[in-house]
Amino acid sequence: xxxxxxxxxxxxxxxxxxxxxxxxxxxxxxxxxxxxxxxxxxxxxxxxxxxxxxxxxxxxxxxxxxxxxxxxxxxxxxxxxxxxxxxxxxxxxxxxxxxxxxxxxxxxxxxxxxxxxxxxxxxxxxxxxxxxxxxxxxxxxxxxxxxxxxxxxxxxxxxxxxxxxxxxxxxxxxxxxxxxxxxxxxxxxxxxxxxxxxxxxxxxxxxxxxxxxxxxxxxxxxxxxxxxxxxxxxxxxxxxxxxxxxxxxxxxxxxxxxxxxxxxxxxxxxxxxxxxxxxxxxxxxxxxxxxxxxxxxxxxxxxxxxxxxxxxxxxxxxxxxxxxxxxxxxxxxxxxxxxxxxxxxxxxxxxxxxxxxxxxxxxxxxxxxxxxxxxxxxxxxxxxxxxxxxxxxxxxxxxxxxxxxxxxxxxxxxxxxxxxxxxxxxxxxxxxxxxxxxxxxxxxxxxxxxxxxxxxxxxxxxxxxxxxxxxxxxxxxxxxxxxxxxxxxxxxxxxxxxxxxxxxxxxxxxxxxxxxxxxxxxxxxxxxxxxxxxxxxxxxxxxxxxxxxxxxxxxxxxxxxxxxxxxxxxxxxxxxxxxxxxxxxxxxxxxxxxxxxxxxxxxxxxxxxxxxxxxxxxxxxxxxxxxxxxxxxxxxxxxxxxxxxxxxxxxxxxxxxxxxxxxxxxxxxxxxxxxxxxxxxxxxxxxxxxxxxxxxxxxxxxxxxxxxxxxxxxxxxxxxxxxxxxxxxxxxxxxxxxxxxxxxxxxxxxxxxxxxxxxxxxxxxxxxxxxxxxxxxxxxxxxxxx
Amino acid sequence: xxxxxxxxxxxxxxxxxxxxxxxxxxxxxxxxxxxxxxxxxxxxxxxxxxxxxxxxxxxxxxxxxxxxxxxxxxxxxxxxxxxxxxxxxxxxxxxxxxxxxxxxxxxxxxxxxxxxxxxxxxxxxxxxxxxxxxxxxxxxxxxxxxxxxxxxxxxxxxxxxxxxxxxxxxxxxxxxxxxxxx
Numbered sequence: 005x006x007x008x009x010x011x012x013x014x015x016x017x018x019x020x021x022x023x024x025x026x027x028x029x030x031x032x033x034x035x036x037x038x039x040x041x042x043x044x045x046x047x048x049x050x051x052x053x054x055x056x057x058x059x060x061x062x063x064x065x066x067x068x069x070x071x072x073x074x075x076x077x078x079x080x081x082x083x084x085x086x087x088x089x090x091x092x093x094x095x096x097x098x099x100x101x102x103x104x105x106x107x108x109x110x111x112x113x114x115x116x117x118x119x120x121x122x123x124x125x126x127x128x129x130x131x132x133x134x135x136x137x138x139x140x141x142x143x144x145x146x147x148x149x150x151x152x153x154x155x156x157x158x159x160x161x162x163x164x165x166x167x168x169x170x171x172x173x174x175x176x177x178x179x180x181x182x183x184x185x186x187x188x189x190x191x192x193x194x195x196x197x198x199x200x201x202x203x204x205x206x207x208x209x210x211x212x213x214x215x216x217x218x219x220x221x222x223x224x225x226x227x228x229x230x231x232x233x234x235x236x237x238x239x240x241x242x243x244x245x246x247x248x249x250x251x252x253x254x255x256x257x258x259x260x261x262x263x264x265x266x267x268x269x270x271x272x273x274x275x276x277x278x279x280x281x282x283x284x285x286x287x288x289x290x291x292x293x294x295x296x297x298x299x300x301x302x303x304x305x306x307x308x309x310x311x312x313x314x315x316x317x318x319x320x321x322x323x324x325x326x327x328x329x330x331x332x333x334x335x336x337x338x339x340x341x342x343x344x345x346x347x348x349x350x351x352x353x354x355x356x357x358x359x360x361x362x363x364x365x366x367x368x369x370x371x372x373x374x375x376x377x378x379x380x381x382x383x384x385x386x387x388x389x390x391x392x393x394x395x396x397x398x399x400x401x402x403x404x405x406x407x408x409x410x411x412x413x414x415x416x417x418x419x420x421x422x423x424x425x426x427x428x429x430x431x432x433x434x435x436x437x438x439x440x441x442x443x444x445x446x447x448x449x450x451x452x453x454x455x456x457x458x459x460x461x462x463x464x465x466x467x468x469x470x471x472x473x474x475x476x477x478x479x480x481x482x483x484x485x486x487x488x489x490x491x492x493x494x495x496x497x498x499x500x501x502x503x504x505x506x507x508x509x510x511x512x513x514x515x516x517x518x519x520x521x522x523x524x525x526x527x528x529x530x531x532x533x534x535x536x537x538x539x540x541x542x543x544x545x546x547x548x549x550x551x552x553x554x555x556x557x558x559x560x561x562x563x564x565x566x567x568x569x570x571x572x573x574x575x576x577x578x579x580x581x582x583x584x585x586x587x588x589x590x591x592x593x594x595x596x597x598x599x600x601x602x603x604x605x606x607x608x609x610x611x612x613x614x615x616x617x618x619x620x621x622x623x624x625x626x627x628x629x630x631x632x633x634x635x636x637x638x639x640x641x642x643x644x645x646x647x648x649x650x651x652x653x654x655x656x657x658x659x660x661x662x663x664x665x666x667x668x669x670x671x672x673x674x675x676x677x678x679x680x681x682x683x684x685x686x687x688x689x690x691x692x693x694x695x696x697x698x699x700x701x702x703x704x705x706x707x708x709x710x711x712x713x714x715x716x717x718x719x720x721x722x723x724x725x726x727x728x729x730x731x732x733x734x735x736x737x738x739x740x741x742x743x744x745x746x747x748x749x750x751x752x753x754x755x756x757x758x759x760x761x762x763x764x765x766x767x768x769x770x771x772x773x774x775x776x777x778x779x780x781x782x783x784x785x786x787x788x789x790x
Numbered sequence: 791x792x793x794x795x796x797x798x799x800x801x802x803x804x805x806x807x808x809x810x811x812x813x814x815x816x817x818x819x820x821x822x823x824x825x826x827x828x829x830x831x832x833x834x835x836x837x838x839x840x841x842x843x844x845x846x847x848x849x850x851x852x853x854x855x856x857x858x859x860x861x862x863x864x865x866x867x868x869x870x871x872x873x874x875x876x877x878x879x880x881x882x883x884x885x886x887x888x889x890x891x892x893x894x895x896x897x898x899x900x901x902x903x904x905x906x907x908x909x910x911x912x913x914x915x916x917x918x919x920x921x922x923x924x925x926x927x928x929x930x931x932x933x934x935x936x937x938x939x940x941x942x943x944x945x946x947x948x949x950x951x952x953x954x955x956x957x958x959x960x961x962x963x964x965x966x967x968x969x970x971x972x
Contacts, residue, residue, distance in 0.1 A: 016900050016966040023908030024896040024915060026843015026883035033842035199943045201847045201855055201909040250845070250909025251943050283848040492907030492944050511969040669966045673903050673945060680946030703852035703941065711937045714947040 010504040011727045014669030015511060018496040019248065028248045032205045032280065034218045039207070040069055042266050042279035043120040045110040045127050046289055047102035050358040050696030051136035051149065054101055054129060057110065062126035067119035070272040071127070072265065073110045074099045078236045084258045084327040084363070089623055090167055093152065094324045094361070096234050096264040101134070103151050103323035104360045105696045106289020111265035113277045136358040137164070138696060140297065140320035143357045151323065151356040157623070164356040166321050167329030171336060171625040173408045174347030179312025183303025185387060191298045191376035192764035194690040195320075198293070198365055199708050202250020203286060208266040209276040215242045219263050222252045223489055223529020225467050228521045230259035231267055239521075246519040249491040253681070254364035255291060257327075257531050287701035291363035292691055294331045295320045298376040304384055308395040312347040315339055317373075319362075321354040326361040328354035331369040333622045337629055338373040338744075340408060341458030342418060343399040348408075350625075358696050364531070366681060370457055371744040375765060378455040378748035382755065391435065392454050392752065393426045396637070400456065403724075409620065411629055414734070417661030417722035418635035422456065424722065425659040429639040438757045447647040450654075453752025454639050459741025461632035461663075462534020462612040464619040469611035470539040471525030472546040474503060476554070476604040480574045480588030481513040484546075487527025488539045489519040493739050494670040495535050499543045501666060506547035506729055507554075508571040509588070525609075533737035534612060536666055537632055541732055542610040548730050550606025557595045557604075558586050634736035635722075636660035638745025642753040646776055649769030651754055653683040653715040656746050663725035663735040674739045675719040682746035684709045686767050812876045816841065817885030825872045832856045832867035834875075835882060843883040843912050847941075854940035857913035858882050864920040866939070883912035886919070895919060898957035899950075901964035906944035914940045918954050927958045 022028040059071045074097045083092035098109045110127055114120035135149040142148055143164040151164050158165045180186050206219040215237060221227050224244035232239045249256070262279040270277040281290065299316040317335050321328025332352030340348065385395040400422055405413045426432065431452060438450040473485040484503055488495040496516050504511045517523060528538050551571065558576035559566045562584060570579050577585035586594075595602050613631050620627030639657040644650070656679040665671050688707040692699040700706045725734045751762040760775030809824045816839055823838045835844050835858065844867060847855035851869035858867045859881040886893045892900075895918060905911040914937065921928055921936035928936070933954050942950065949965075956962040 014903075014966045016968055017903060017905065019908070020900040020903075020905060021892060021896075023905045023911050024883075024899045025887045025892060026841070026912045028908050029842070030845070030909065032846055033836075035837075199941075201853060201907070201941060201943055202845070203847065248908060250847075251907040253943070283850060283852070494906075669903050672965070673906055673949060676946035676948045677906065677944045678946075681943075702850060703848060708941060708943065709946070710941070711934045711947045711950070714934075714951070717946065717948055 008505060008727060010501040010511065011666055012664065013667065015497060015501050015667055017494060018500045018511065018516065019490055030202055030250050031207060031218045031220045031247045032202065034207050034247065036207065036209055036276040039276040039278055040113040040115060040269070040273060041117045041120045042111055042113045042269050042277045043124050044108050044262055044265055044279065045124045047098065047105060047107040047109055049102060049131055049133055050105050051134040051151065052102050052131040053134060054098060054109065055132055056130040058128040059110065061128070062112065062123040065119065065123050065126060067115040068112060068123045069115070069275065070113045070269050071110060071123065072268050072272070073097055076268065080234050080236065082230050082234050082259045083325055085325060085329055085622070089157070090325055090329050096261055104358055106285065106360060107323065108261035111269060113269035113273055136696060138357050138359060140318050140355040140357055143355050144353065151358060166325045166354040166356050167332065167622070169332045169336060169352040169622060169625060170350065172349040176312045176314050176347045176349040179347035180303040183311045184306040185384065186301065186303040187380065187384060188299070188301040189380050189383070189763065191300065191379065193295050193372040194765055195295050195693065196293045196365065196685055196689045197287065197691050197706065198253040198255035200251030200253060200255055203283060204256065204260060204262060204281040204290065205278065206263045206266040207276060207278040208270040210270040210274060213241065215267055215271065217242065217244045217267060218247050219244065220247070220249050220256055221489070222257045222491055222531040223527065224519045224521050225487060225526050226258060226529055227263065229466065231263065234259065234264050235267055243522045249489065252491045252530070253366045254368065254531070257364060284701045287691065287706065288698040289360060291326060291361050293365035294328060294362050294369060296331070296335065296369060296372040298373065300376050300380055302380055302384065306388060308385060308388055308390045308398050310343055310345055310399050313339070313345045314349045317352040319352065319354045320357050320359060322357060322359040322361045324361040325354065327364045327368070328362050329622060333625060335369045335373050336625050337460065338370040338457070339377065341633060342401060342456045342635065344401055359693065366678070367740045367743045370459060370741060371682065371685060371747045374455055374457045374744035375748045375751055379751050379762070382453070382752045383761065391432060393422065393431055396422050396454065396456055409625060409627065409629055411631070411633070413633055415724035416633065416635055417724045418456070418637070420722045421635055421637040421659040421661055424720065425454070425637040425639050425657050428659070428718065428720065429641070429657040431639060435756060439759060447645050449644045449646055449757040450641065451644065451753040451755070451757025452639060452641050453749040453756055454637065455745030455748030455752065456637045457741050457744035459634045459737050460533060460630035461634055461735070461737040462528065462538045463532055463630050464613060464616060465532055467526045467528060469609060470527045470542040471607070471609045472539065472542040473525060474546040474550045474606040476550060476588060476592050478589060478592055480592065482507065482509060484514060484516050484543070485524045486516060486518050486539060486543065487524045488535055489530045491530045493530060493535065493674065494667065495530060495539070497670060498536055498540060498666050502540055502543045503547045506544055507551055509574050513574065533740050536735045538610050538612055540666070540735060542608040544733070545608030545610065546606040547608070548606070549608060550604055553595070553604050553606065554588060554591050557591050557599065561586060561594050632663070632734055632736045634660065634662055634738065634741050636742055636745055638742065638749050640746050640749030640753045642750055642757060644754060644757045644772060646758060649773035649776070651687060651767060651772060653686070653750060655716040655718070658717070658719040658742055658745070659722060660719065660738060660742060661722040661724050661736060662738040664723050664727055665721050666735060668721065671721070671738050672719055675742055676717045678742040679715055679717045679746050680709050682743045682750065683713060683715055685743065685765060686747055686750040688766060690766055810873055812872050814875055814878060814880055816880045817882060823872070827871065827873050829872045830868055831870040831872050831875055834872045835867060835880070841882050841884050845909055845912055847909065854917065855910050855913045857916045857940065859916055859920055862920065862923060864917050883915060886915065895922065895957050898953040901956060901966055902949045902953040903966050904945060904949040904953040910940060910942045914942060914950055922954070922958060927960060928954065
């Protein structure tokens with residue numbers, strides 16, 4: 005990589021200067037003349053039939069410009085998944101009933117916030133309260149209150165099944181029969197929110213038969229598709245503008261009701277309408293993560309080799325399918341990715357309950373799945389007297405393995421990740437040290453734990469592919485048109501680095517026009533971990549295409565064959581005589597003069613798994629999932645105070661196979677951020693609910709990591725791929741998969757420090773103390789019996 | 791100019807207390823605004839004066855994204871009444887790069903990649919500035935104390951601490967590099 009000048013370098017963020025100076029424009033910063041304020045009326049009940057809505061009094065209030073209910077919609081539903089098996093099940097405004105607290109019933113546009121709020125209070129809604137159910141396993145029982153009809157293809161006698169994923173290979177019972185040791189465990193996970201700092205906010209303006217929208221999102225093209233369909237407008241009549249986005253982490257992907265409402269209200273009033281969700285609404289009514297309950301049975305040989313695994317996952321999906329039917333598919337992928345499992349039986353259920361609808365969250369189920377599997381693997385290793393590193397190396401997948409779904413691990417660097425993270429953290433010397441030789445003068449116990457994971461790097465979900473256009477300017481500088489959206493991950497920086505490398509032009513000479521659905525090509529969006537691979541390759545191709553055109557013109561002008569030409573510093577030169585050169589500006593003029601006005605525009609397109617027609621089956625897992633698996637091994641070092649039960653992450657070590665690092669400095673930022681999210685998930689964060697009502701809807705009560713909770717974080721890459729100018733490349737994801745290993749590592753480190761096994765997250769002082777007391781009681785019993 | 795759009799509950803609408811004239815210096819520029827007494831400084835800065843660099847994350851003083859300096863001290867603009875700021879000096883993020891030139895503190899944030907989504911960044915930088923103005927070489931515990939009210943969900947805070955250490959000349963080298971012609 006030594007000849008690369010931009011790729012593989014810690015280039016500063018392209019969007020950095022705007023972000024540190026307050027100039028970066030977010031959706032909440034866009035203001036238009038005559039703007040109205042929108043507010044949404046939400047259900048006060050977890051489950052109720054709507055008998056009557058009367059908006060007359062509200063409409064009569066001076067300053068109220070429009071009110072909408074379901075009757076004002078075209079009745080088109082939407083959903084995170086919209087397939088024949090899983091048709092859309094969400095109304096943009098509740099039709100006949102509400103199924104969670106905060107479900108949207110009506111929306112108002114008024115001249116100011118006070119009037120809008122007053123109008124909401126004047127809307128009369130008559131409800132018939134229905135019995136509600138909140139626990140997924142209760143909701144599954146026959147006879148439970150029916151939230152929605154059970155999925156017709158699930159034949160078991162169960163209620164409220166939103167969807168099911170089922171797959172198996174080998175013979176799982178034969179595997180268990182052959183095993184020397186079999187154990188079954190159950191793991192539970194809390195409800196956790198994304199915690200994006202920027203609230204959800206949408207400004208919509210219907211003007212000259214065109215809907216202009218500024219909204220906080222994770223991809224403008226998917227927002228356009230969903231808004232167009234629910235509004236009954238052609239795509240060309242909807243334009244989603246670019247704004248910077250103040251954090252997403254999975255929580256701003258598909259359509260939200262307030263986005264529809266702002267748009268519809270603007271269409272009715274002809275004025276711009278802005279709807280901002282306040283923090284309480286986000287905590288109480290918006291989509292959080294998935295709370296997976298994982299039942300895990302594993303059989304191994306004496307040497308720790310996994311022979312069979314049976315996994316049953318129950319997902320509390322909330323009031324709609326949301327991404328609840330996706331996470332039960334993905335969970336399978338996160339199970340089968342890192343370790344060889346010759347015999348597997350997997351069942352995942354998504355269950356309707358009267359909780360809020362769910363969204364993906366950074367890692368989309370992987371942290372919960374890996375927490376379960378990595379914890380149980382350590383329990384197995386402990387029983388067999390094998391160390392945690394050896395048992396992982398014994399089962400980890402190597403390069404070029406074909407997976408049961410016909411995916412391939414390619415140049416998988418997992419074995420190196422495990423070995424190197426163990427070496428870097430001095431794992432085996434620290435392991436068991438805290439428990440076996442505790443400092444008798446201190447109540448602090450130190451422990452170390454490991455977690456391994458794999459993650460997809462792009463898959464086929466609408467809009468499936470990315471396009472990029474690279475335009476040369478008269479002066480030799482460049483404009484890039486990309487649909488990619490920078491949500492903080494560094495999309496704009498990485499795209500600029502690639503163009504800079506391919507065209508040998510400074511990053512300051514490249515300007516981006518991004519994520520505007522009218523002017524930029526379609527893009528996969530910032531939510532399937534494929535940006536650097538898919539949009540990045542489209543960018544490389546577009547820049548290469550521009551470079552070929554530049555070289556062709558220069559070749560004609562200079563009388564030198566293309567293969568003898570090189571590019572450097574915005575100019576083309578003769579390799580044999582470097583004095584002979586043309587600047588890009590001169591090439592541009594020559595091209596316009598002699599090539600029918602061609603201004604040198606390069607195009608590039610990329611789609612992952614181009615031979616696959618569509619995404620794999622959510623029901624059976626059949627079909628390719630991804631062509632790039634990222635692998636990682638992570639180690640957590642924790643301190644536990646055995647007097648208070650308080651635990652903290654001291655240091656995290658991350659070794660990841662990301663293919664090759666386009667910008668190691670930005671990758672470090674992704675790693676550190678995921679370490680922080682993992683420690684929040686491990687120790688602090690939980691949306692507490694009672695009968696569907698959120699009990700802690702503020703950041704004072706929902707504890708997110710503060711600077712005091714910061715943990716040291718060290719990371720390194722296992723490089724398995726290379727970048728060469730003009731050639732396709734592979735990169736693997738690095739923005740989502742690295743929560744998992746830290747969460748699992750923390751659970752294992754708590755055990756290493758104290759002997760207390762965590763089977764439900766978060767790992768609170770209460771749970772740790774209860775575990776310590778149980779150990780003491782067992783020890784006392786042993787002494788008595790001796 | 792009247793205070794619109796207003797952001798309070800309907801009880802205030804009924805009461806409608808009389809507006810007051812508030813004089814402020816914002817980044818050295820004199821501003822006169824007419825506000826009702828319940829209006830917060832954040833609304834004045836963002837909506838009346840139009841400086842949108844200061845962010846609105848929670849409207850309840852829990853996230854720190856709206857941190858500005860009031861007579862040099864960091865305050866949460868979303869829970870500071872505008873009428874209480876009469877005659878005072880307000881500094882916002884825009885004031886740090888007058889004339890388009892980034893300050894060394896802002897440069898240090900770029901050097902350490904201490905901004906990702908960027909939404910918390912203006913507040914974090916203002917809290918950092920308040921600390922550094924009174925304590926030019928803060929220790930790590932002092933940095934943590936000064937920034938304990940600023941939530942950042944992206945960075946894990948490590949790069950933010952490094953940016954302050956780099957700026958204050960405490961042995962941290964830039965991680966990222968500036969563009970240069972190849």
